[in-house]
Each structure stands twice: as structure tokens, then as C-alpha cells.
Amino acid sequence: METQIKPSPAAILQIGTGFWASKTLLTAVNMNLFTLLANGEKSGQDIQAKLGLHNRSLYDFLDALVALGFLSRTGIKETAVYKNTEDTNLFLDKNKPSYIGGILEMANNRLYPFWNDLEEGLKTGLPQNESKNNGQPPFELIYADPAKLSEFIHAMAGVQTGNFITFSKEFDFSNYKTLCDIGGSGGHFSAHIVMNNPHIHCTSFDLLPVEPIAKDIINTMNLSDNVTLASGDFFEDDFPKADIITMGNVLHDWGEQDKLMLIEKAYRALPIGGALVVIENIIDDARSKNAFGLLMSLNMLIETEKGFDFTFEDFNKWTKQVGFKSTTLLPLAGPASAAIAYK
């Protein structure tokens, strides 16, 4: 007659309510809480005054961030003093170049509400962002404002830093001298490559408005002898010739036809023995493990006309089709990998 606990709905409920933790962190980023605390620890009352928060849920909000691991605290409630953790102090302080909050502000203000229309996206195959109402995604606005563009470029780099460094250290650069990073943004990937492999010369290739920001970054790092900047449009222009062509989170934005066109441009820019390196959240071939890669592909549904993430097997098929001889996969930080094709 006794009743039994298993099976349990715990995992279903945890993921089903996962948007609570998500929105709590995103809201804190959006209100610049971590930037405020980067100037020094603050009492709950000070935070309340600075952010204009109501009494009712002040401590629930701040203590939820403590429990999630994004703040630390001494005291409690009226005696509480809150402090950033090492991670939030480095990555969520707007005044540091390592700030990645630009991505999270975008997630808070755009992606969170757009993802509410996932069901419509799945039924129509159409993006669910500003384009639904004939609006422009904010990238045009970002590109028109150098300050916004700079913040966005640093945020993208912050997200990718682990991948950039792992690849720079683990890939065998010994047979190569030159590298061109297509969609190189602020030049951070090139910077990590030359710092960890001083015999390599990098070219960072991106749209013209990006160049002054990249120049600033590369000059500040004293790497202008090792990293050249080149401006162009990868749809209009051929790729600069190099021993290695890299593309980080570029291919997943586009449909299969454009993916093939970009892979073919890489092939033409490489010498025999040269390498194409694609860094993305490559989905495992069984499509049953890399949840983040599969969810990123759904984000491409929300955000793009035809984009999707892909497996190493897909990469193999496309690169062989274009003429590459062999391929290999190098796992990087978390859900990301480098898919490599040799000409």
C-alpha cells in the first residue's frame, strides 16, 4: 500500500522554469548592477537607491543572484553587503574591455521576447525578430555607432576568448606562416594566435566600420607588426590568400548555399596543404548530446533567414564537395569545437 517517489518530474520542472534564473541574471545586467558593484561592495540599501528598486523584492532579487553564484554577500538583509564574484567583476563590468554584457543586454531586450514566438517560428520557418514587422535587426544601428560597435565587438570576443586561446595553444601551427581570420571583428582571435605562436602573421578581415576599432585593439596590444587589418565584404570580395583561413561563428548565420560559397572562397585562398578552420558550437554527429549547439541553431531560426548550426559530418560533406582532402575535429571550450579541413 506504500507509495513510491520515482520517477520524478524534477528535471522537467527545472528546465521548464529555467527562464526564471535566466531573466533574473539578464535583468541584473540590464540595470548595470555588476558595473555598479565593480566600483566596490555595496549595501542592499545603496543598491536599492542607485537602481531605483522597490522594497518588496529587493533582497529576493539580490539573494537569488547570490544563490546562483553571481554575487557574494556578507551580513543579511538590512546588514547585507553585496560584492561581485571574480567572474561577474571581470565579464559584467561595463567599464572593462572584458565586458560581455552587450550580448546579455541583447538577450534580455531582444531574444527573450522573440523566443516567446518559437512555436510560430517552428510552424512557419520564418525568423521571429524585428524582421517580422519589417523592422531592421539592430546590427545596422550598431554598425552606425562606433561606441556601440566597439562594445559589441568586445562582448563577442569575451564570449569566444576560451575558444580562441584553446585553439591557439592546441592547433599545430608549425607548418604554417600566415593566417587570415574571416569576420575577424576586433582582431582578438588573431591577437591570441600570434601571442601564443609568434612565428605566425595574421590578417583580420572584416567590414570597413570595424577597422578603426580593431586597429585600436591591436595597437594597444602592441601587435601591429604581427596582425594586419584588411577590410572587405565576404559576400562581395575574395578572401586574402593565407596558409590558414579561420571563420568563427560565421557559417551558422547562413543557409547551405552561402555556407558552400564561403567554404569555396576559403579553398581558393589556401595553398595545397593549407587549412580551413571553422569555430562554432559544432553539433555532435549523433545530434543527441550538444544541446547548446542545437538550441543555437533554433536561435538562428529566430534571428536569420536561413541560418542553422551543423555537425562535423555536415562540415565533412561540404568541404569534400568543394575539394578539401581531409578533415579533423578539435574540441574547444564547452560546447564549441574547431572543424578543420586540409586542402
Added chain:
Amino acid sequence: METQIKPSPAAILQIGTGFWASKTLLTAVNMNLFTLLANGEKSGQDIQAKLGLHNRSLYDFLDALVALGFLSRTGIKETAVYKNTEDTNLFLDKNKPSYIGGILEMANNRLYPFWNDLEEGLKTGLPQNESKNNGQPPFELIYADPAKLSEFIHAMAGVQTGNFITFSKEFDFSNYKTLCDIGGSGGHFSAHIVMNNPHIHCTSFDLLPVEPIAKDIINTMNLSDNVTLASGDFFEDDFPKADIITMGNVLHDWGEQDKLMLIEKAYRALPIGGALVVIENIIDDARSKNAFGLLMSLNMLIETEKGFDFTFEDFNKWTKQVGFKSTTLLPLAGPASAAIAYK
């Protein structure tokens, strides 16, 4: 000159994009995917046809659910056959009484968009649900429709089953004969108590529209000799007298004044030595570990006028104030506990 990977923004990005996994699961529940698959495994094409899905992201959606652990699969893409897991087959099939999807449908259609206004809630202290536009929360509609009410009651019970069973087995009932469950809903908690402790007689107390549904549940389980149903309003009426008074997820809906009023009614209904048992996501006293309890409290901001979740220390203070002699805390399933006060 080499660059280093640590610290890493991985935890920030994982929680910051956590709404992707959440919305993917909620969307699947909302489209009745798991109910469809409870009738037997289906190919991707069959699922596509039944749910009216577009080609573009069909397999990304289904395979994301595989990677998250909510579906299993043989074959891949065009040869894929999808199947519920044990958990999703039991808890997300609308045709089973164990269905908890009613809660998740509500999370998908109401809470997800309402939580987009968390920042406004934190700044104003006001709920961010239908009441913002002078609308009524859907509970009135649910109470007016016996089929909806029945589904809702089963869903709430499904969520709580682990807590009900753990408490029924771990609490020492030997000194007691009668129990009254305030806000007893479908009588599931009473049912688990009497099945695991046959010497106890339970009364399940809730609003009048709940009674026929509870009667059906108790009769089906052949427990009508052990469980009595009583109808009333815990704001208007005194509690039925019993050796143990229980309240599950009742107190967190209300402000401190109403919480005290309900605790006092429990005190008056108990004999000397009697026990008040409150089952909730009790926040740890340090308010730094039970993230789910703290986030549930933010959900009470979104959903109620004055509700909030609380610590065992808060419970101690309130129960002592009302006259209870001693208290103890019994951890239950996951983030939930039973806070117990003895008269």
C-alpha cells in the same frame, strides 16, 4: 606572452541563455508533442505532419529535446523515430492523471511573457500578470470549468508528489490520529499520508468547486473511509480541528499579515502537542543556497499582490509569535522542505 583561459564566462552564458532550453521544452508541451508520442513512437515526418511544423527547424527542435533528455531517438533526420522518455511519458501525457503539463502550459503562455517585465516589478513592487491591465488571473476561469480545474489539480499534485510521499514516510505520525490539509486540492496529500500511515484519518479542506474532483480522486483510490472532504474558505472560516494541520504552497501566496492569520488559525485548530506542517520551497536561513526558493519568491512578485517565500527562521519567528512551543525542519524532495511547529 602566452594567454590564459581562466576565469571563464561559461556560467554567465549558460544561465543567461537558459531561457532557450526552457522555451523549447515549454513549446513542446504546449503543442502536445509528448501526448502525441505517448500513443507510440513516431517518425520526424509524422510529428511534422501532426503538429504542423515547417521543414526548416524540425530536427533541430526534436533533437534539442533529445539532447536535453526529454525524448529518445533511433535513426537520424529522415530515418529518425522519436519516443518519450519514462519521465515525459508519465508526466507530460495529457491523457494520464500524472500529467503536470498544465503548470508548464501556464508557464509557457503566462509566466514566460510576464517575467519579461521582472525589471518593472522590481522597481514598482507590483505584480506583472493580468492584473497589470485590470484583467483577472485565469484562476477564476479555471475554477469555473470543472475539466480545467481537474487538470490543474492533477498538475499541482504531480509537481508535489515527491514531497507528499517523502513527508508521509519520514514524519513521525505515531502520536497522532487526525490530520487536516488546508488547501488540500484534490486530496492527493491526504491520500499519500493514509496509504503510508493507515492509523491516520485525514480531512482535506478546500473551496467548494474542488470537492467533486477530490471526491472522485479519493473514491477511485478506495480511500473514502480514511479521507474526509470538507469545503470552506480559509479566509472566512475556522480550520477543522485536528492533531496535525498541513498547508502546502499556501503561505507563500500571501503577505506577512495573512500568513500570521493563517498560522494563528492553525494554532487554534490544534490540541496541545499538535503539529502545524508547512510544505514549501523554504529558503535556507543564510538566503544563499536555495536558488529555486528565492526565484519562486520573485515569481510571487510577478503573480501576487503581497506574496513571498520565506526561511525557516521566518517561520520560527511567526509560529513563536502565535504561541507555538518548538519547531523543526524536515528536508523533502529537491528544494522543498516541511517546516513543522509544535503547539
